[in-house]
Amino acid sequence: MTTFYIKILFILRPLFIRLGVNFDQLAAIVEVKLKMDNRRTRFNQMNKKQQESNASFYWTLLLYAFLSSIFGFFVYISASVTAVYSMAFAYVMFMLAMTLITDFSSVILDSNDNAVLLPRPIDDRTLLIARITHILMYLLSMMFALSLPVLVATIIKYGVFVGFIFLIISLLLLILIVFLTNIFYLVLMKFTSEEKLRNIINSFQIILTFIFMGGYRIVGRLVNFEALQSSLELKAMWWHYLIPPIWMGNSMNVAINHQFDGSKFLFIFLTLTVPFMVFFLVNNVLSESFGQKIAGMDVAKREERVPNQVKSNGFVGRLAQIFTGTPIEHGAFEFVWKLTSRDRKFKLRVYPSLAYLLIYPIFMIGAGKSEGSFSQQIENLRESSWLLVMMIYLCFSILLTIRLQISQSEEFKASWIFTIAPLTHPGEVLSGAFRSVMVKFMLPIILLLSIILPIIWGGDIIDDIFFGALTVINIALLNAISSRDNKLPFSTEVRNNSGGTFLRTMLYMIATGMIGFIHFFLMKVSYVILVFAIFQLILALYLLKKYRELGWEKVSME
Known part of the structure; x- marks a missing residue:
């Protein structure tokens, strides 16, 4: 593929020269960048060289065409x-x-x-x-x-x-x-x-x-x-x-x-x-x-700054005490919370995708009937139970989006610290990171939806909101527990050019839409969602406990 791109570049050489660009320098820079994308190598725990495959990019193109x-x-x-x-x-x-x-x-x-x-x-x-x-x-x-x-x-x-x-x-x-x-x-x-x-x-x-x-x-x-x-x-x-x-x-x-x-x-x-x-x-x-x-x-x-004095029991520390159960979970919770706030390049990769997920439901509301007065449009929305369900699941797919990115960092080589630390159960680190993402990104969405959506659909949809949140949490936990390829926080290299961040978000939106389809029919029966939400909560607590107990055989290090 690189050779094909370079040939196109040389065909356009006269155009670049007329634009005042040093073509030899441009061709050299682009060729090296393409080769770096395609020949990126890394080492696993056994020091065996691994070649990154371009299959994900081709699958992305195939799915775009579909x-x-x-x-x-x-x-x-x-x-x-x-x-x-x-x-x-x-x-x-x-x-x-x-x-x-x-x-x-x-x-x-x-x-x-x-x-x-x-x-x-x-x-x-x-x-x-x-x-x-x-x-x-x-x-x-x-x-x-x-x-x-x-x-x-x-x-x-x-x-x-x-x-x-x-x-x-x-x-x-x-x-x-x-x-x-x-x-x-x-x-x-x-x-x-x-x-x-x-x-x-x-x-x-x-x-x-x-x-x-x-x-x-x-x-x-x-x-x-x-x-x-x-x-x-x-x-x-x-x-x-x-x-x-x-x-x-x-x-x-x-x-x-x-x-x-x-x-x-x-x-x-x-x-x-x-x-x-x-x-x-x-x-x-x-x-x-x-x-x-x-x-x-x-x-x-790179400017050197005077570090702030770390408060041993600040706001994040108090949240960690509430939502974690072990010292390692506590440390992972604070580590992920603070790094996702400070890492500019992490925010550059993730926040636009989050904005897309949060903005899209606003435009979904506009997809309904627009005739009549404002009160008539609100009445039309109240009749659209499918729109309510889709908004809930699209917003909560934020958790799945963050989990795709939380393992990546440009400083991924520093993850060697995980391998030398006395960690019997790396699941404690994974669990702490997962809880941090839930509290920092998902909990505010739950509270926001619990305030805004009842204004349109009434207070009896609170159980639908919590049922949707617990469903997405349990899917993420089941996927992690069954996988043998879990990644520790910020331990893998950033993959900039697969073109898949936005596409993977779209795939998760499709998957959550299918779950929302089932939810749509369950909510037609009184109290069914509330009963299932209780079972979902019990399952979530059990899965969080199992997630904490994951061993090294369930973790993949690069």
């Missing part, structure tokens, strides 16, 4: 060209943007290679374009996987030429989303200090998540199933010119139906020019002093 097949079906059956292609482009844009924010933002702001690159005569433009090109290599594969079903349906229905037009527009969409997202980071880097940038970057990613999800929902509300069945095209509104998927949907309409007017001309103009305008802005204006800013972030991170 999820996109529904849009290929819509393209084949739909009579409204603008509506169906606007929806397809909105989906591709949303998936690429969320993958970029959750999986690849840390690559742009990575300072680990500063010691190698910055002392060398590499200009800021070449350094920035090399990092973006590195990301584009992976996102290009994802874009093809997402677009493939729609491309096949387009070729079958409209011919090869229209399929080629669709592919070109998809590439323009990829350029737009990558450079548009990075414009936000570069503007922040240009007008804020390095220390402030480090402090606000996670909040900014959450805002970006909200923006992209909001845009996706707007297109979803504009393009409903009735619009797909109708042969009438959407009437151009002023705000359509602010939404890229609608530009591109109208451009496909021109290519297929040859309907051309003033508004269509403007949509085509925006589709063809805005991606390159954004690229020009990044390359010629915002790339200045990129290297110095990255170096400044690294210096700010």
Whole structure:
């Protein structure tokens, strides 16, 4: 795969040279980064070398193609060209943007290679374009996987030429989303200090998540199933010119139906020019002093500070006393709590995904009927028991998302301390970490849902909230107890470029949705959920005890 990417890079050599980039330096940087991604090795407890497989990335691409097949079906059956292609482009844009924010933002702001690159005569433009090109290599594969079903349906229905037009527009969409997202980071880097940038970057990613999800929902509300069945095209509104998927949907309409007017001309103009305008802005204006800013972030991170005096019985310590049962559990609880608060790169990887899980239920509410007054809309929501169940399980899947990331750290080699410590049962460390995640991330969600949801659905849904929380906890515990591949906290290497963080979140959302389907039918019978919640609580206490007793045979160290 690396060889294929490098060949594409050399085909585009004249373009990079015209952009003022030192192509030899760019090619060398990108090639080394790709080889490092594919040839990362590590050692297990028996000092045997292990090669990391790329299978997860290919499975990610396959699953992306499978999820996109529904849009290929819509393209084949739909009579409204603008509506169906606007929806397809909105989906591709949303998936690429969320993958970029959750999986690849840390690559742009990575300072680990500063010691190698910055002392060398590499200009800021070449350094920035090399990092973006590195990301584009992976996102290009994802874009093809997402677009493939729609491309096949387009070729079958409209011919090869229209399929080629669709592919070109998809590439323009990829350029737009990558450079548009990075414009936000570069503007922040240009007008804020390095220390402030480090402090606000996670909040900014959450805002970006909200923006992209909001845009996706707007297109979803504009393009409903009735619009797909109708042969009438959407009437151009002023705000359509602010939404890229609608530009591109109208451009496909021109290519297929040859309907051309003033508004269509403007949509085509925006589709063809805005991606390159954004690229020009990044390359010629915002790339200045990129290297110095990255170096400044690294210096700010390494500044020596006077350590605060550790309080032996602070707030976290009191929580640990309440929720843990052994001294080792207590220590693991505090360790995970404090490290997840202080580790900037952990927050950079995790918080955007958490924002997605918390923001998505807000937009789910908007998926209901929007006619009538506010009180009528609330009444409509009260009749939607399925929406209540889905909101509960989507919010609680935070626990599963955190468990995927809690084992990873850029300082994973320090985990040797676990192997030399007198730990008879490493399950105590795992249990302490699990309890810390539950209390820090899941308990506030339980309290928040217990306050907000009863306002809409009434106080008798409290048992549903606790039943959903206990269900997710028990699934996580059963999975951990039955696995022989448990990872101790922050003991494995960060896998930046598998593209799987956001996708694994989506898979957990699907799984929790299936559980919520069963919950939906159980809640129709009075007191059944309350009785089952009591059994769930007893099971959770038992499983926590068994989890604490796990031995080394259930733990995998790298």
